[in-house]
Amino acid sequence: MNPALIEQLKETVKYLGATLGDTILEELGEQWLETIEQIRHDGRHSSTGDALSTEMLASTLANLDNQSLLTIARAFAQFLTLANIAEQEFNIAANQASTLESQLNNLSQHLDLRADKDKVLSAIQNLNIDLVLTAHPTEVNRRTSIYKQSQLADQLHQLHSGNVGDVENRRIKQRIADLISQSWHTDEIRTVRPTPVDEARWGFSVIENSLWEAIPEFLRDLNGYLHTNFDTVLPLDAKPVQFSSWMGGDRDGNPFVTSSLTQEVLLRARRRAAKLFKNDLDQLYSELSMNKCNTTLREQVGDVKEPYRALLKPLIQTLDRTAIGKAPVCTWIQTNEELQNPLVDCYQSLLDCGMQVIAKGSILDILRRSYCFGIHLLKLDIRQDAQRHSDVFSELTRFLGMGDYHQWSEDDKQAFLLRELSSRRPLIPPRWEPSNEVKEVLDTCKVIANNGKDGFGIYIISMASEPSDVLGVQLLLKESGVQWPMPVAPLFETLDDLNNSPSVMQNLLSIDWYKGYINGQQFVMIGYSDSAKDAGSLAAGWAQYSAQEALVDLAKEHNTKLTLFHGRGGTIGRGGLPAKAAIHSQPPGSLDGGFRVTEQGETIRFKFGMPQLAKRSLSLYASAVIEAVLLPPPEPKSQWREIITTMANKGRDNYRHTVNTDPEFVPYFRVATPELELGKLPLGSRPAKRNPHGGIESLRAIPWIFAWAQTRLVLPSWLGVMRAIDEVNQGDNAPIVQDMIDQWPFFASRLSMLDMVFQKADPKVSEAYDKRLVPDELLHFGAALREELVQSMQSLLKMTGHEHMMEDDPNARNSMQIRAGYLQPLHYVQIELLDRIRKAKSSKFEDNDVVVLERAMMVAITGIAVGMRNTG
Structure with a gap:
């Protein structure tokens, strides 16, 4: 972990936070900024266990009116968003040396690349990765916010490039201030749920704004590795990675995904693909002005001065017709071959005519994209x-x-x-x-x-x-x-x-x-x-x-x-x-x-x-x-199987005893988490429940996880697990369990998952929700859960020999620590809001008060999700 980069990350987060503070100062004045700074200060100390700061934080928020709570929620949600952007840029910088080639070169520590050449080549040539983009648990941010965040990340990258003069530095910082101000003055919460078409369009945008560039670059790296180490290259039609989608095709429990909507998404995808390929081919058309070509190409276009342009022009026209979408679908581009064949002919002609440098330029990138994305952009499941x-x-x-x-x-x-x-x-x-x-x-x-x-x-x-x-x-x-x-x-x-x-x-x-x-x-x-x-x-x-x-x-x-x-x-x-x-x-x-x-x-x-x-x-x-x-992992030994089976059965029984059997669990879940309020957050297009009239059993796994993450108990991820492991990890079993940790990636990954969970969990935050929201007769239930959580944390540390969580992943630990001070105020804002919203149901609140409270609640839920880096 590079200390200089970590210090840069902290300074970047501080700088972005100060810039947001300037924006707030400009709109709301000095007193408001001082209030937010005091809350931030108390939140940071509260997150480290300072009881007085926690008391002051809760007291400050309790004395604010509803509209002010909304302002506080917005401020800290945006602080966390800025921290995420800074971390993304940090991750790029921290991993610049971690290229595909350097990662693959790790194989040489375990294999003789020359002796095992055929095995390595076979593994690379048979690479088949299909990444399926899904819309649930869905992106909590609006697309307009995502655009601004992407622009901000670009500016940070320029600022840290090391080649920026004073004038350019001022320009970049002005643009950063502009973008942060735009975000502050933009409503970050959707007023209506996104439709499945909206979700699909978001997926298309990910391809257009990122993957369209990343795929050919990744394939160039893979090709370079093969050429350097094995004197071979990727086939032209290689497709080691492809992308599929559920957006517009996943109708399981979603009444809004209909046959007509699926048809619309398919057509929209074709139009977006046509637009992207047309943009590429317009650029290629301007570049391929040469006259020399091979016989195959000449036979197709006849005696023209610019044969490459002549071959590409009809394709560009068809793509243009498809992208506009007004002509009948039968006149659109229909097959991948219709796109690829002219490009292959141009590529081959360039090679045959001694223009290898041109052939390996932009036309090769377009061909790579054509095999990866095709005229449908994504394969719809x-x-x-x-x-x-x-x-x-x-x-x-x-x-x-x-x-x-x-x-x-x-x-x-x-x-x-x-x-x-x-x-x-x-x-x-x-x-x-x-x-x-x-x-x-x-x-x-x-x-x-x-x-x-x-x-x-x-x-x-x-x-x-x-x-x-x-x-x-x-x-x-x-x-x-x-x-x-x-x-x-x-x-x-x-x-x-x-x-x-x-x-x-x-x-x-x-x-x-x-x-x-x-x-x-x-x-x-x-x-x-x-x-x-x-x-x-x-x-x-x-x-x-x-x-x-x-x-x-x-x-x-x-x-x-x-x-x-x-x-x-x-x-x-x-x-x-x-x-x-x-x-x-x-x-x-x-x-x-x-x-x-x-x-x-x-x-x-x-x-x-x-x-x-x-x-x-x-x-x-x-x-x-x-x-x-x-280098496949080892098959589990018979002793490992016996032990993990026993652990799993005990873990299942522990979990079900609490969730399915204990009559106090459901009442506690309803009051201790914002599960009921989550239903009002316009996240994805799917309802929160498969059966709108059902109980916990019909609740989707996503809001189930989401609700517990909001209170930092993150219960479904750990409940009953360490108890089961501890019951088995005794006596003669102890050395076998240690062997499982050392030799079996499956079991080691279970513990690694718990390590991440426990880093995000916070029993004190969970206790704060209970003190304010849970009736006296159920307080013992939450206390018992937190007692198991703390015991599980201590047990894992003892088992791994670590002093603190995420010891093996300091970057992830550092990431959570940076967010902690911003997350703490949002949790206490949410507790205050939940209390007021629930009291509003039984009292004569003005309608406008309820609207403001619910909007503030949505901002708080979103902000905590951003800070935790997950919704569900």
Whole structure:
């Protein structure tokens, strides 16, 4: 860790905070700035445990009116946003030397690159990383705020470049002040929820503003590594990384994602891709003015002076027509080949005519983008709940007089589905008028049929539990006219479904028709969020590992390429881990079929929000996957399996005893966290609950995690885990557990996850929420939870031999410490707001007071999420 860079980070945070202070001073005056400074001072000391500062902080806030609380919430939320921007710029500077080549060169410590040349080349050439952008738990910032933040990051990068004169320095600082003032005077909270189209447009913007530049740069680095070390190059059509999306395709529990909306998102993506490629080709057109070309190109354009421009001009016109979007869709660019073939011909001609330098310039970058993004920009996944597919067949079989599909046995369902899959006659009669819900499922399948296969990724079935869930989707696709074998992936997400997944897949892969359909390629999605919510993080983690291990063995048995799709979130409770740790903690062989993972909400911006960050993240993913393939982790020893199984079972029982069995848990959860208030925050397009009338069991994993993170108890990520580990880590087991820590990345990563969780947890903040919000008869419940939290922290430190949390990751520890002083006032603002809002429900508050309180509450929730670096 570079001390000079850390000092620069602290100075940058201080400078940005002072600039925001100047903005506040200009608008609100000296007295307001002094108040904010006093709150900041008390907050910083309160975060270190100073009881007097904590008392003063709470007292100051209690004496402010509602509008003033809103101002305080806005100020500290923006302080935290500025701290995040400073840290992003710091991360880029701190990792400038950490290139893809330097990361891959670490392999030489374990491999003889010359002797193992074929193995290394195979791992690189077979690299298959699919990053799936998702909109949930969603970005808490408005897009206009994100734009300003991106501009501010650019200015900081220029300021720290080291080549700035006095005049330029003044200009940059003026621009920084301008941007901070713009942000302060902009409403940071959405007044309405984003639509799925808004979310998709945000995803498009990530590609346009960052990944469009990062992908060719990353591929140039990878190509350079191959050329330097193995005297070979990447194939022209290499696609080691690609991007898919759930934005506009994920309809699981989201009534706003309809077939017509999916169609709109597909068309918008094509228009955005056309715009981006047209911009590239306009520039290329201006550069390719040369006359010399090869025979292939000359035969296409005839005797013209500028053959390259002649070949590209019709393509540019088609792209322009597509980007504008007013012409009929049939006149748009239709296939990736239509884009790529002219570019390949130009590229090859340049090589053939001795213009290699030009060929390896911008045209190569455009070609790389064409293979990565294509004319659809992203491959759209479709996700739907298994029950919705069953409802189609239930309604249809009743209409046809065949009984109720829902009541059939699994064997009868499979027999019916396989019979219809092999039949040449249509199953769905033209005179049938299904219910609106069933029609929507069928219309979605028709949208898939009416669009090219290159625009789609895979079809994911939530809550899949039987082979018929998969066969049913394949029959619906067939009946809707889908002419290509769209991959269908069951999503195993509850603990029971994960444990049963090998049996389900064994039954599927034993069906001859099915094996013919998948043609040796099977996708399976592993759910992290719901399994952790169901059984706690330790039991879920072991179930996920065991399921993957069994599925890998099963795929080998059936000579099938298995691609595991990881539904990870940004938080620990949703499977979040640093990329390298997550990849290396998977079972051996689980990466042989590629690596597919969700990138959700705000973590997309933290990893891919700027070109430099995106390139770094892509390099980390690529090097981690290559290393894990070449140097796979060890298979767990039988003793390790016995111990982790016992730990997982105890952890599950501990977790469920509190969450599912104790009658005081739900009442405590409702009053101790802002769970009910979260529903009013216009975050993503999806409702907070799958069933709007359900209780905790129907609450999505995202708001479940989000609510606990707001109070700094972060309970779902640790509850019951260390108790279970401590119960087992005794006597003869102790040296075995130590061996697991030293030799088994899966188990070490569990402890690393807890380390991160405990760094973010703060029992004193949680206690402050309880003192103000929880009735006396429930105070003991929160106290018991915090007692377990403190004991778990102490136990982990003893187990790892560390003095404090995150000892092995000082950057992350330093990051949280920088935020602590700004986070503390927001927590106490939120406590004050929650108390006032809840009292307002039972008293005669003016409507305007309630509006101000709720807006302040949304700002506080957002600010804490920004400071914690995650929503859910």
